[in-house]
Each structure stands twice: as structure tokens, then as C-alpha cells.
Amino acid sequence: MALINLFMVFMKIGALGFGGGYAMIPFLEAEAAAHGRVLLENYIKVIAMAQVVPGPFAVDSSAYIGFEAAGIPGALAATFAICLPSFAASVIISKFYAQFKTNTGIKALLDGVKPAVLGLLASAAYIIGVKPLYELSHSLASLTVLKAFLAIACGYFALTQKRVRIGTLAFLTVFALVGILFF
Amino acid sequence: MFCRRRNFVVLILFCYNNHRERFEKQLGEVAEVVMKAMELPELFAVFLKIGCLAFGGGYTVIALLQKETVEARGWLDNNELTDIMAISQTLPGIITVNAATMIGYRRQGLVGATLATAASILPTFILILVLTHMAWGFTDNPLVRKAFTGILLGVAALILNTLRKTGKTAVNTYADGLLALFTTVLLLGTGLNVALVILLAGGLGWVKNLYAEKRGAKKHGTD
Incomplete structure (x- = not known):
């Protein structure tokens, strides 16, 4: 029963998860939260760990949440389920590529959902960066939260510089040091 | 004895000569099937390699695919890859999985799609389970905890950067901007179910685009 439930939930996330890995965070966080507070806190840690694991971030998440909910079968079910909708869609599109390219209804749908992806990403940034610290101090004006805002702003500024290209791993190593020194 | 054997060889040569075209065609077909089947392990290996090397998200995957499938093997050309990546990013779900499937x-058809997809996610699946299993005790260490806090802030900055890049292509009109803002407010400000919010915002976007399309077509018609 737990497996079927897991399967359905992750299939839903796979079907609605427009915009790739990071945009799935709000869905996955809600799912982790539904399984209890401890899992939610641990899941946030898994998001940090996933940065040093190669491969799609959503798979890290589905494997971990699935495993915590129902062991190895759970991990397999959740991962299979999250991949299934887009697998099916990709196969269908490969088959009917010509019709797909000229269908205005599908194009309107796929373009229409793009602005909503921005909302998902904004929500993901909040969940990852600010929410854990906010829940420690229960105030948006506390020193830790302000420091967090400052750190995120500096990081964002560094990433938007066109002249220097920063590798993700180097960038996150610097942030790990920032965490150790200032938090 | 010798003579008989020679007769046999002559007979075979005779048969071969008479049905030469058919033989060669069949041989060619067999070779084709074998060659095609030989590609399956290679397909698996290539996507396994990509799964092992894809640190840091989508852009790394595009570079790896370009190197492994276009340059090294000629499985598709650069234009096709660009097309596939564009579709992969607009479809729901995991971008790497979409690209691997296509x-x-x-x-190799459905078998190839399944093998490529499984190979591309297998390393991640195993590594994260091993890592969370091994490193769990270690995350209670205060120093590690602080490092994790820092890393998550870094990830938040990375997400904002993704948001900026996505925004460039996603928002073309005021209505798009309003829709993005609407979704953000609903997600951050209310406890509404995420799936519901996306269905609502996506539906609105869809209707808006259909309407704009219709009006554009009408305008075009009167010109």
C-alpha cells in the first residue's frame, strides 16, 4: 500500500515537474514534509549532498525519500515513478516529432507553463536558503537570516559576472567555508 | 575421398554462384542486425559514463552529450542535439532522462530508450543511497552542519541564477511576468498544494497563449 502511494505521488511529481531539477524542490519538500518532520530536515541535508553526486538531482531526491519511506523497493518505486511520465512523453514525441513541432495547442501549453516555473524556482530558493534558518530563529529580521540573505546575494552577484566563469563545485566549496566561518 | 570432397566444394560454389545475390543480401541483413544489437551495450555504456560525470546540472549534460554522441560516435548531429535539448527542457520531468530517452x-527504439534512461540515472541512484547511508552519523558534527548550511545558501544562489536565465526565455509579455509573480506569491504566501498551484498557473498560461494565438491568426487573416 505504501509502495503504491509512493508510486502515485512520485508519478504526479514527474508529470508536473516542469523546469527541471531545482524546480521540483517545492514538490519534493512537500512530499518529504508529509512523511514527518525528521525526514524533512534530513531531506534538506540530502539536497546539499546531492550537489557532490553526479547525475540528475531529482533522482537523488526520489531515491532518498523512497528509501526512507519503504526501503530499497521504495527507492526503486519512487525513482521509476518520477521518470515514467517524461519517459513516456519523450517516446511519444520522438514518434510524432513532425506533428508535435507544428501543433499550436501543445506549444501554447508548454510555453504557458514557463512563467509558473519561475515561481517554483523562487519557492525552491526560499526553501533551500532561508526557510531552515528562519525556522531556527522564527523571525525574518534575525541576524542569521540577514547573514543568509547577504551570502545568497553575494553568491548570486558572483554568478552573474560575465567575465569569470565559476565551476559549481568550486563555488559550493567556498560556500561551505562561508558556512563554517560565519554561521 | 579427395575427389568426393572436391565435388562437394564445387557443388557449394555452384549453389553460391546461382544464388549469389540472395546469399549476399541475407548475409548483409544478418550483419546489420548483429551490428545494431552490438550498439546496445555501447548505448548503455555511453549513458552510464554521462551519468557518472554529470556534476552540476544541465549544462554539463549538454557538453557531455555533445562530446559522446555527436563528436565521438556521430549518432546525431549538432542541430538534432540542440532540438532534443530544447524539447527536453520544455517537457515536464528530469531533463537528462528526457534527452537520454529521445x-x-x-x-534503438524502445529498448534503446529504456537502456539509455536506466544507465543515465543508475550511478546517481546507487551513489546517493550509499552516501546517505555512510555519511549520516557524520552530519551531526557541528562543523559539518555549518558547512551544510553554507552549501545550501550556495545552492540558493545557483537556483536564483537559474531563475534569471529561465526568466529571459519564459517572460516575454507583462502577462507572463504577472503569472510568474502570481505563482510565486501563491507558493510562498499560502499553504496551497504545489500541484494545484502549478495546474492553475499552467492552465492560465495555456489559455492566455491560445487566446493570443487566435487573435494573432485573426489579425494575420485581415492583413
């Missing part, structure tokens, strides 16, 4: 399907 390339695998193009080469």
Missing part, C-alpha cells in the same frame, strides 16, 4: 529511441 537519443536512445532514435538509435
